Amino acid sequence: MQLDTLHFTPLASLFGGVLIGLAAGGFALLLGRIMGVSGIVGGLLSRGGQGDRAWRLSFIVGLLAAPLVWQLGWRLPDIQVAAGPVTLVLAGLLVGFGTRLGSGCTSGHGVCGLARGTLRSLIATMTFMLVAVVTVYIMRHALGA
């Protein structure tokens, strides 16, 4: 293992993480719910829960507004997507279906669940991290793509 010191951003990532954690904690404290993106979006697509639509949509609008607000003060960070269109569609399907089946993604399990110390989120986070690491290993080093 070699460290990528060129791209390592310890302070920005730590403070960015703190903002994410504050949003997650504030969400639970003020709204009484887990701030999980897959759950918030997925809830909009399932039948029922009409009374839930407003705050779900509002959260998504706030998230979508972030790049615009960011650009009032700073330049957007580089955004590079290496995957081609077929991979993006396959990955999107897996992420959408998998996060709903597994009741959460990086925000719900990886931040909120781990912060609450729940066994389910610990198992889920270890599973998706491990599978993602193995997937990248196979793509980059075993297949050499």
Next chain:
Amino acid sequence: MKSSLTAGLLGLLFGLGLLLAGMANPAKVSGFLDIAGLWDPSLALVMVGGICAATGLLAWAGHRQRSLLGLPMQLPKPGKPDARLLLGAALFGLGWGLAGICPGPALLGLATGEAAFVPFVLAMLAGMGLYNLLPPPRS
């Protein structure tokens, strides 16, 4: 109304956190997942920062009967891991590894105007819709 405004502001805070953290860039996420190559450990610090900042607030929330806005607390009760959880997390991990994109950054990326997020987000919504066709979990 108050809860929608709150949710919107928290969504904005979350999005700004993702941008600052570097999570908005799929190449950086893949650099974190690639432990056998040139490894960028930044995203481990995102999790450390996030968990540290959320722990106290979530513990406080967990002790309350109602939220600070007077809403019923709907935090999930601790349960046992099951097959759905494991299979779902594994499928999610596969997709996350393939593209370096998870749901929050997917929506955020869409808002940056980067075209590559369009097929990903459409497929992600389709995947979520597909899940809704399954019979609901027994509980």
